[in-house]
Amino acid sequence: MSSAISTRRLTPEDWQLFRRVRLAALEEAPYAFGSTYEGEVDAPQSRWRQGLETRTRFIAEIDGVVAGTVSGGDGDSSGAAAMTGMWVDPRFRRQGVGDVLVKTVMDWARSAGYREMFLWVTDANTDAERLYQRNGFVRTGAAQDVRPGHLEYEMSRTI
Numbered sequence: 001m002s003s004a005i006s007t008r009r010l011t012p013e014d015w016q017l018f019r020r021v022r023l024a025a026l027e028e029a030p031y032a033f034g035s036t037y038e039g040e041v042d043a044p045q046s047r048w049r050q051g052l053e054t055r056t057r058f059i060a061e062i063d064g065v066v067a068g069t070v071s072g073g074d075g076d077s078s079g080a081a082a083m084t085g086m087w088v089d090p091r092f093r094r095q096g097v098g099d100v101l102v103k104t105v106m107d108w109a110r111s112a113g114y115r116e117m118f119l120w121v122t123d124a125n126t127d128a129e130r131l132y133q134r135n136g137f138v139r140t141g142a143a144q145d146v147r148p149g150h151l152e153y154e155m156s157r158t159i
């Protein structure tokens with residue numbers, strides 16, 4: 001029997017939890033992100049709190065255990081939001097947590113009045129690209145270097 005997946009929005013008071021989950025993501029899946037574990041591990045408390053003020057951060061939990069995280073914030077153009085920081089703990093993959101996190105950010109963006117959602121996904125990250133395609137995202141055609149020898153592709157969908 002599968003357990004229920006719940007999500008909740010983090011506040012600046014949750015900065016230690018945010019730090020733990022984000023560092024776990026950067027350490028476990030360095031290929032997936034533009035930021036690095038080394039670049040963030042020594043950040044002071046103020047930076048973690050700021051990260052919770054400038055973007056809206058969610059965690060997913062299963063039986064009270066953190067299973068994944070995702071963030072939402074302003075996109076590059078007016079009326080557009082951006083989804084970033086998607087990560088599911090390997091122990092909880094292939095159980096629908098990614099789908100729940102996408103829906104959580106889409107719901108947040110819809111109630112915040114955004115009309116379109118953008119994200120970037122690195123080349124060869126087929127698990128993530130399938131997750132986004134299944135949730136209605138398509139490549140926009142934009143691509144950029146994420147690190148030497150690796151591109152990331154932009155995807156979007158209307159909200």
Ligand SMILES: CC(C)(COP(=O)(O)OP(=O)(O)OC[C@H]1O[C@@H](n2cnc3c(N)ncnc32)[C@H](O)[C@@H]1OP(=O)(O)O)[C@@H](O)C(=O)NCCC(=O)NCCS
Pocket residue numbers: 002029032033085086087088089092093094095096097098099100120121122125127128129130131
């Ligand atoms: C990409 C990522 C977030 C996907 O998370 P996930 O929780 O495994 O995603 P889902 O469970 O929603 O979907 C994954 C697969 O499991 C399947 N699945 C979903 N629920 C399932 C269930 N109850 N039983 C079996 N399979 C299930 C989905 O159909 C999907 O299959 P597919 O890939 O063959 O199409 C995760 O692999 C990850 O964190 N990767 C590293 C970080 C990363 O790449 N982040 C994205 C940055 S852009």
